[in-house]
Amino acid sequence: MRREKGLLIVLSGPSGVGKGTVCGALRKHDTHIQYSVSATTRNPRAGEEDGVSYFFKSKQEFERMIRENELLEYAQYVDNYYGTPRQYVEDTIAKGHDVILEIEVQGALQVKETFPEGVFIFLMPPSIKELRNRIEGRGTESQDLIDSRMTIAKDEIDLMDKYDYVVENDEVELAVERIKSIVTAENCKKERLIHLYKELVEE
Template identity: 90%
Template sequence: MKREKGLLIVLSGPSGVGKGTVCGALRKHDTHIRYSVSATTRKPRKGEVEGINYFFKEKQEFERMIAENELLEYAQYVDNYYGTPRQYVEETIAAGHDVILEIEVQGALQVKKTFPEGVFIFLMPPSLKELRSRIESRGTESKDLIDSRMTVAKDEIELMDKYDYVVENDEVESAVERIKSIVTAENCRKERLIHLYKELVEE
């Protein structure tokens, strides 16, 4: 039975927790979930591809997108903008497909105001020590920037109670299995399906 609307799944958590890695693995497991590519003003990291990992924008272009309401959400994080282009998300959900957003915590809380019916998942590191180790292993940030990210991470973890679910990213495959279980359960929620079955009775 085709649903009228797909799910909006929002995955967020501290920088370095492994959101991109988990989302990439989830896409390989579940080809039915559509992935929304975010826009950012930060420079590409090694191996990142335009239009697959991010849409890389200059600051002026990003601010034009903000002004023209082309973003579902956006946030400024450690001197860079991050945001979600609106059109793809709205059209895909309207067509009955599930969409996952991999975004920063500030952005996730903005989306919750617009899409309170979304499924909000907070990805947790096993420990702050492990989180710092993951950020350091990138080899792309100075000590001062890593310190800034850790300070922000502590503040973000305190916002965990704004989410529907918490998944610890202790091991990528385990985290993916938990997220798949959440999505399956949410697609079976009575509130999302009851109108379809009422239509059967009315026939």
Template identity: 65%
Template sequence: MYKEKGLLIVLSGPSGVGKGTVRKEIFSQNDAKFEYSISMTTRKPREGEVDGVDYFFKSREEFEQLIEQGKLLEYAEFVGNYYGTPVDYVRDTIENGRDVFLEIEVQGARQVREKFPEALFIFLAPPSLSELRNRIVTRGTETEDVISKRLQTAKEEIEMMDLYDYVVENDEVKLACERIKSIVVAEHCKRERISKRYQIMLEAE
């Protein structure tokens, strides 16, 4: 029996746009049927964290070996520890017909586009740069210099919008979530995704 593959859904956008908030809202809803992509890291597990649930915990040597083998969709190093997305977990989940949801930074999305071009790329955009600035300012105690650098980076990231298939404005979190879910439904209805199922059905007659 033919089984349709799942989708890799990549949600990305500039810092401060609300990616994490939107992702949490989507996963809090009863109709969310996505698997959240579990990241891999070289940092030590914190109290209560479970390997394979919170993160895949690896040694630095193991992680660097996986980089060399091309086993990571994307990765980066923060404060002396590696973080990345294991490609085998994503592929296995998709092969089993389940959608995988990946929330990452724009640079990470660029890496995924190179290795997994068939993924669904959604860019979460701010209503305006002034609104993005307000969100960055209200996040914490960053200095004016840091805020300016973040805004400059955000402008550069917005210019990379062409890497994506869809753009969703995050004017209201619930509205942004509904738009994202609608995009996923539309992708599943694409002719090239479902035509094989009907070909098999016709051949069986």
């Protein structure tokens, strides 16, 4: 599609809702969407690779990135930092490519202040009970940490009215199809294209 600038797509939702799984499946379906790798100070989980799943940073490294304004957004979540390196996102959008950010709710709301023209999608679990089951199923966190995540999740769900779209992650493939439909529709909005096609009339 003829356009000057790509979309910034922000996918967020409570911890355990399946953001990473949905983004991974989306990348396999739509190779045109560029994935922005986040930075974090949390420890890698089994199977995660540095520079692929996340940029794993020490607390000192991350705080240097904050001071030097190298992050588009960042948030502290359950004693760890999460953030989005700025340069890749800005350069990719400027080239006309779509970029998807898979980030926590705090970070998504920061991005909305900087990029209000972005497309903000809240990924919703089928139920609170299912969300707890998914977090417990990881087998990586204590009961106290799981309880903390559930409390935060309920507060985050209350913020879904800040988003443009809500997608339920009942089945990964269905969630991916819904997101693809949103991206297609957003790319066809007249507000994003009208000035380009007016130029055709003036030529």
